[in-house]
Amino acid sequence: MTKATRPILLGIALSCLAAISTAQAKDQLILAIGGEPEQGFDPLLGWGQYGNPLFQSTLLSRGQDFAPQPELATKWSLSEDRLTWTLTLRGDARFADGTPVTADDVAYTFNTAAKAGGRADLSALAEATAIDEQTVTLRLHAPRITFIDQLLTLGIVPHAERENGYSEQYGRHPLGSGPYQLVEWQEGEQLIVERNPYFYGPTPDFERLVFLFTGEDATLSAAHAGQVDIAAIPPALAANVPTSMQRVIMESVDNRGILFPTQPDNGEHAASGAPIGNDVTADPAIRQAINLAVDRDTLVEVALHGFGRPAFGPADGLPWSSDEERIDAPNLAQAKGLLDAAGWELHDDGLRYKEGLPARFRLTYPSSDTTRQLLAEVSAEMVRPLGIEMQPTGRHWDDIQRHALHQDAILFGFGSHSPQEVYYLFHSQHAGNGYYNSGFYINSAVDAHLDAAQAAPSSEQANRHWQAAQWDGTTGYGLRGDASWAWLVNLEHVYFADTCLDVGELGVAPHGHGWPITANLLEWRWVCD
Amino acid sequence: MPSIAMRLGRLALVLLCVALVSFGLMMLSPIDPVDAYLGPQVAQVSPEQRALIAERWGFDAPPALQFGHWLRQLASGDLGWSHVYNQPVSEVIGQRFQRSIVLLAGAWLVSALLGFALGVMAGTKEGSPLDKMISTYAYLTVSTPAFWLAMLAVLLFSVTLGWAPTCCAGPAGVLDQDVTLATRLHHLVLPVTTLALLGIANITLHTRTRMLALMRSDIAIHAFAQGAGRFDVAWRHGLRHASLPAVTLAFASLGELFGGSILIEQVFAYPGLGQATVAAGLRSDIPLLLGIALFTALFVSIGNLVADTLYGVIDPRLTTGGS
Numbered sequence: 103m104t105k106a107t108r109p110i111l112l113g114i115a116l117s118c119l120a121a122i123s124t125a126q127a128k129d130q131l132i133l134a135i136g137g138e139p140e141q142g143f144d145p146l147l148g149w150g151q152y153g154n155p156l157f158q159s160t161l162l163s164r165g166q167d168f169a170p171q172p173e174l175a176t177k178w179s180l181s182e183d184r185l186t187w188t189l190t191l192r193g194d195a196r197f198a199d200g201t202p203v204t205a206d207d208v209a210y211t212f213n214t215a216a217k218a219g220g221r222a223d224l225s226a227l228a229e230a231t232a233i234d235e236q237t238v239t240l241r242l243h244a245p246r247i248t249f250i251d252q253l254l255t256l257g258i259v260p261h262a263e264r265e266n267g268y269s270e271q272y273g274r275h276p277l278g279s280g281p282y283q284l285v286e287w288q289e290g291e292q293l294i295v296e297r298n299p300y301f302y303g304p305t306p307d308f309e310r311l312v313f314l315f316t317g318e319d320a321t322l323s324a325a326h327a328g329q330v331d332i333a334a335i336p337p338a339l340a341a342n343v344p345t346s347m348q349r350v351i352m353e354s355v356d357n358r359g360i361l362f363p364t365q366p367d368n369g370e371h372a373a374s375g376a377p378i379g380n381d382v383t384a385d386p387a388i389r390q391a392i393n394l395a396v397d398r399d400t401l402v403e404v405a406l407h408g409f410g411r412p413a414f415g416p417a418d419g420l421p422w423s424s425d426e427e428r429i430d431a432p433n434l435a436q437a438k439g440l441l442d443a444a445g446w447e448l449h450d451d452g453l454r455y456k457e458g459l460p461a462r463f464r465l466t467y468p469s470s471d472t473t474r475q476l477l478a479e480v481s482a483e484m485v486r487p488l489g490i491e492m493q494p495t496g497r498h499w500d501d502i503q504r505h506a507l508h509q510d511a512i513l514f515g516f517g518s519h520s521p522q523e524v525y526y527l528f529h530s531q532h533a534g535n536g537y538y539n540s541g542f543y544i545n546s547a548v549d550a551h552l553d554a555a556q557a558a559p560s561s562e563q564a565n566r567h568w569q570a571a572q573w574d575g576t577t578g579y580g581l582r583g584d585a586s587w588a589w590l591v592n593l594e595h596v597y598f599a600d601t602c603l604d605v606g607e608l609g610v611a612p613h614g615h616g617w618p619i620t621a622n623l624l625e626w627r628w629v630c631d
Numbered sequence: 632m633p634s635i636a637m638r639l640g641r642l643a644l645v646l647l648c649v650a651l652v653s654f655g656l657m658m659l660s661p662i663d664p665v666d667a668y669l670g671p672q673v674a675q676v677s678p679e680q681r682a683l684i685a686e687r688w689g690f691d692a693p694p695a696l697q698f699g700h701w702l703r704q705l706a707s708g709d710l711g712w713s714h715v716y717n718q719p720v721s722e723v724i725g726q727r728f729q730r731s732i733v734l735l736a737g738a739w740l741v742s743a744l745l746g747f748a749l750g751v752m753a754g755t756k757e758g759s760p761l762d763k764m765i766s767t768y769a770y771l772t773v774s775t776p777a778f779w780l781a782m783l784a785v786l787l788f789s790v791t792l793g794w795a796p797t798c799c800a801g802p803a804g805v806l807d808q809d810v811t812l813a814t815r816l817h818h819l820v821l822p823v824t825t826l827a828l829l830g831i832a833n834i835t836l837h838t839r840t841r842m843l844a845l846m847r848s849d850i851a852i853h854a855f856a857q858g859a860g861r862f863d864v865a866w867r868h869g870l871r872h873a874s875l876p877a878v879t880l881a882f883a884s885l886g887e888l889f890g891g892s893i894l895i896e897q898v899f900a901y902p903g904l905g906q907a908t909v910a911a912g913l914r915s916d917i918p919l920l921l922g923i924a925l926f927t928a929l930f931v932s933i934g935n936l937v938a939d940t941l942y943g944v945i946d947p948r949l950t951t952g953g954s
Contacts, residue, residue, distance in 0.1 A: 132803050140910065141717035151672060219687025221672050225679035273717050286806050289716075289726065290902025291799045294806065312804040316797075319782065320900040323790050323797040330803070500661030518675055526674065536681075537674050614671035 130310040131626070134324055134333040135597070137617030138293070138315035142273020143284065145257035146214055148221025149273070153617035156295060157198075158257025158278030159302075161189055161208070162250070164519070164621075166607065168421050169562065170250060174203065174258060174279070184245035184557055187253070191236045196300035198283040199266050203258060205232035210261040212240060212252075214268070222256055245557040247564040248522035281306050281624060291315060307627050325598045332599040334619075337409040340596040350597040352619055354611035355420060355517035357413045358477055359589035360465065362389050362511050365542045372534045378508040378542060382463045385456070387444030388490065389585040391437035394429060395485045402591050405476035409596050413589035415572060415580055419610060422521040422555075422568035427580050437488055446489070454489035462491040466506040467513040469496030474513045477590055507540045517592070517613035521568045525552050528571060528579040528586065543586040547577045595619070602630035642932055646925055653924040654698050657917050664690040664915035668714060688714045690915075701918060710925075711918030715910050720922040723907055728926075730800055731903030734896075735888055737819060738826035743881040745827070746834030751873060753835065754842020755865040765835065773832035778894040781825040785898065788821060795821045798900035822899045829891045834880050841873040874945055882938035886931045 143149045145158050161175040170178075175189040195203040212230035215222050226249045228241045242249055257278055262268045266277050276284055281303060282295040293313040297306055316324060318336055325333040326344045343349055367379035382388055398412030417423040446454040446461055454461040465482055467474040478494040485492055497506055506512060514537070516523060526538040529552045533542045548571045555567035572580035579586050595611050597619060606625035611618040665681050666673050668688065676684075685691040692700070704711050710720035753765040772780075789797040796802065796818050801810040845851055845868060846861070854864045893905035904923065911919040942949045 130804055140715050144717070147717065148672070151675075217683075219683045221669060221676070223676040223680040225677045225683065288799075288801070288807060288902065290906050291801070291900070292803060294804060310804070314799070314803055316799070316900040317897065319785075319898065320798040323785055326790050327793060327797050329797060498661060499666075500663070503663075516674060520675070523674065532678075535678055613674075 129308065130312060131308045131332075131603070131628075132312045132314065132330045133620075134314040134316055134321045134330045135617060135619060136315065136321075136334055138290070138313075139273075140289075141220070142287075143276040144220070144273035145259060145278075146211065146218040146220060146222060146268075147273065149276075150257045151221055151255050152612070152614060154620040154623050155255075155257035155278070155280055156282050156620070156623075157276040157280045157284060157298075158259065159195065159203075159280045160255060160257055161253040164254055164609070166609065168519075170254065174208075175253070178253070180559060184247070184559065185242050187240040187242075187249070188233075189238050189240070189253070191238065192302065193236065195279045195302045197260055197266070197277050197279050198298045198300055199277060200300055201260070201264070201266075203260075203279050204235050205238040207261045207264075208232070208238045208258055210268070211256065211258045214259075214262075215252075215256060222252070224252055224256075227252075247556050247558050247561055248520055248525070250561055251520045251522065282311065285310075304624065306624050331603055332597055332605070332619075335596045335598050337407045337594070337596050340407070340409065340598075343598060346601055347598045348601050350599045350605055350608070351409065352595040352597065352608045352611050353411070353419070354593050354595055354613075354618075355417050356515065356593040356595070356611060356613045357416065357418070357517045357589055358474060358513060358515050358591050358593070359413060359416075359587045360392070360481070360511050361514050361541050361587050362585075363509055363541045364389075364544070364584070364586055367509065372508055374503060374507070376504055376507050376509070378534065380463055380509050380511070381459055382461055383511055383541075385444060385446075386584055387440045387446065388461060389588065390581075391440050391488055392481075392485050392490065392492075393581055393585050393588045394433050394437035394440070395488050395490075396481050396588060396590060397432045397484055398429075398590055400484075401477060401480055404480050405473055406591060406593060409594040410591045411594070413592045415589055416516055416524055416527060416587075417518070417521070418589075418592055420519075420521075421562075421565045422524060424569045424572050424580070427572060427582070429581065432484070434487060441488060441490075448489045452486075452489060453491055460491070461489060462493065464495045464506070464510040465492040465513065466495045466497055466502055466510040468499050468502065470498075474515070478513050481588075481590060503536075507537075508534060508542060512540070515613060519612045521555065521564065524568055524571065525556065528552065541586060543579065543584070545577060545579065545584060547574065548579050548583075551578075602628055604629045638936070642929075645932060646928055649924050649928040650921050651698075653921055654694075654701075654917065657915065657920060658694050660912075660915065662913070662915045664688070667914040670914075697917065701921060710922040713911070713916050713919040713922075715914050715916040715919060716907075720918050723919060724904065724922055724926055727902065727904040727907045730901070731892060731896075731905065733815075733819060734822055734826065734901065734903060735892055737823040738830070738892075739881070739885070739888055741823065741827040742830030742884075743834060743877065746831040746881075747838055747874065747877045749831070750835040750838025750877070751842055751865060751869060754839040754846065754873065755861050755869065757843055757846065762839075766839070769832040769835045769839075771832075772828050773836065775828075777825060777829045777891050778898055780828060781822070781895050781898040784821050784825050800901055822895050822901055826888070826891055826895045830881070830884050830888065833884065834877050837876040837880055838873045841876050842869055845869050845872050871945060875942065878938055878941050878945065882934040882941075885934040886927070889927050889930070 139149050141147050143157055145155060149155060159174050161173060162170040163173040165171045174191055174195055176192050177190040179188050191205060197203060209230040209232040212227060216224040216227045226242050226246045228243050230240045232238050259268045260266060260277055281298060281301045283298045285294040285296050287293045292315060295311050297309055321333050322339055324330045362383040363380040364384055365379040366381050366384040370378045372378055402410040414427045415423045441454060446456045448454050465478050467478045475496060482492040482494050526532050528539060528543055528548055530544040530549050532538040533544060551567050551571035555564040558564035558567060572578045573582045577583045599605060604627045606622055609621050665685050668684055701711055713720050713723050716723045749765050753762040756762055785797060788795045800818055802814060850868055851864050893908055896903045896905035908923050
């Protein structure tokens with residue numbers, strides 16, 4: 103560089119900072135969607151469980167309909183006893199250093215991840231074995247169809263014993279066979295990645311991606327200053343869209359709902375010391391009446407600023423949840439009828455009583471979460487005309503765990519890309535196990551359906567059993583059955599995106615805002631010149 | 632003057648106390664380390680995996696054992712492993728402090744020098760328009776929360792006017808090695824200014840009071856009687872006299888500056904030690920939090936030591952014992 107050009111370049115750098123993103127946007131996309139993995143990009147510790155692993159590729163991928171699609175593995179099968187997965191790898195996959203991905207790497211990845219103690223949960227795996235160069239088997243401890251989640255999310259890393267193999271530093275120097283490779287990670291600030299020339303799939307539209315890891319305020323400021331191409335925005339701030347950007351909405355199963363304790367109060371305590379049971383919510387009539395009375399559309403408007411949709415189950419719209427689980431409009435008359443039939447009598451004070459017991463209980467929410475506070479207070483108002491008094495109570499999570507978890511109705515948020523969550527929430531085996539099934543919901547018919555799902559030969563066939571657990575015609579955990587929850591709303595995740603950016607068909611996001619939008623990153627296009 | 636050994640002993644004792652108190656606070660904190668580790672995935676893993684996580688990162692050990700283990704590691708020069716960053720604590724602190732030191736040093740220098748200069752100017756002519764302006768300004772800023780000022784600054788200078796970047800220590804999409812010095816400074820201007828404002832007012836007000844006292848003292852009256860002007864007196868007698876509180880405040884405020892930088896770094900998304908401290912606290916990363924606490928305590932102690940030494944240089948009467 104000559105001396106004369108230096109000041110000019112300097113001037114450009116200083117004055118046109120705002121213009122950088124737009125001037126080079128065809129090659130470089132700037133994303134401010136949060137999701138920085140402080141631990142680094144190590145799949146064995148959980149990188150990639152949430153959205154696109156970017157640097158690594160997975161054995162299978164999720165299609166639009168959530169059915170598994172080939173990725174690194176071209177063929178896969180589950181043995182008759184449901185204990186062994188056998189997968190055949192494609193021959194042309196290479197790590198970003200040009201070396202081929204072999205069955206050894208896959209087996210190493212799974213075996214090491216099982217012991218790593220990170221966010222990737224491979225506790226179901228007994229052992230992974232490389233049969234030959236291209237075939238690998240994964241043996242499980244017990245039948246568990248949801249183990250397929252790990253085939254969908256665990257990025258494959260190179261074996262530790264090869265050149266550039268896995269080591270303690272891998273998180274900061276990831277090497278994988280995914281669409282992009284790491285150029286530089288300025289921790290706490292940004293991540294710069296470029297295309298991996300050896301990627302076996304279609305070439306991504308953008309040569310370079312820049313992920314800014316800014317907080318909500320800084321992200322919003324940057325969006326308004328025109329410095330980013332896509333930004334995750336909290337719904338409360340989404341009304342004012344910057345010029346040359348548009349709102350992009352991603353549907354989600356990031357839901358909020360009321361969990362009811364389903365056991366009566368027998369004076370028992372959980373291992374944590376928290377008392378178990380609530381005599382009011384133990385009556386299914388109360389739970390069903392509340393489900394009928396809440397006006398979910400209004401809740402979406404009031405608590406979510408309109409960015410959401412009504413929720414009727416833990417996984418609305420996903421294949422393991424039935425579309426028939428829904429209440430079209432609140433029906434107070436039917437709800438009152440249910441309560442009358444169950445012996446809850448309306449007294450002069452406007453409250454219902456059954457054998458001297460008032461229909462009154464606490465509705466606890468984590469006090470730091472204003473959305474849940476709104477949901478709690480508004481839904482309490484909605485059921486008040488029934489003669490049921492839900493008392494909204496804000497507590498710290500710790501307080502909830504020690505006192506409220508098993509005796510109060512609680513405003514929870516769930517929502518996952520895996521039906522395993524349904525298993526945790528409703529199987530009696532997980533009753534009182536931390537946040538899972540904290541209402542001690544116990545129904546042997548539901549247990550049987552959930553176990554049948556885990557033992558199914560494929561995830562498609564498992565879906566029928568998952569749905570049956572919700573309602574099998576006579577019972578179920580869902581609305582038509584025991585109404586163990588009153589699901590209220592599904593959030594929508596809001597982004598501001600440049601009008602030139604086409605993000606294609608977005609999937610359904612799980613609980614957690616931000617990175618999940620990258621799931622279909624390879625379909626994103628720049629539509630302006 | 633106490634011997635070096637005595638001072639070091641005292642310092643070690645202070646550090647041990649800091650570590651013990653921080654550790655105790657972490658133990659009392661209601662945060663479940665496994666929940667904090669899992670973050671949004673808190674309800675996605677099996678009970679077996681939770682147990683594995685607790686075992687791998689040492690969350691399940693009794694507090695006394697955890698602290699003992701940490702002390703033993705420290706004795707062998709190892710600050711431990713941060714589970715939030717999956718990196719040795721010393722590396723986390725080293726990397727982040729490199730960024731923070733620029734911000735801190737810049738803000739510290741600006742606030743000390745500017746604060747002192749303003750204080751001397753205001754104190755020299757009590758009641759003058761200049762004094763009133765400076766005092767008003769100082770009273771206003773001393774009662775303004777720094778993070779609020781920072782948010783206003785971002786809104787005005789970055790979003791509305793577009794003069795300064797909205798965040799970070801460098802521009803988006805530019806490799807670290809390609810960032811020019813000018814760009815770095817450009818990114819530093821707003822955070823440094825807002826952080827400096829935190830310290831300026833304090834130093835100004837104290838210096839001003841000292842100057843006022845001097846101007847009313849016998850020394851000043853004597854000098855006036857000999858025909859010296861106010862600025863003459865301020866220059867010859869005032870500077871040294873008024874610099875004692877300024878030095879004390881400047882070095883004592885190092886701790887405050889650290890605290891302030893945590894908030895400022897959050898607002899400007901500036902990746903310094905402040906962000907790491909917040910992450911360590913909220914996510915129960917005990918080795919990292921203890922490491923940062925020790926490091927900060929050491930930093931502040933050294934600041935005080937320097938101030939102590941400077942006193943003797945500025946005012947020889949303050950040298951105790953010895954001669």
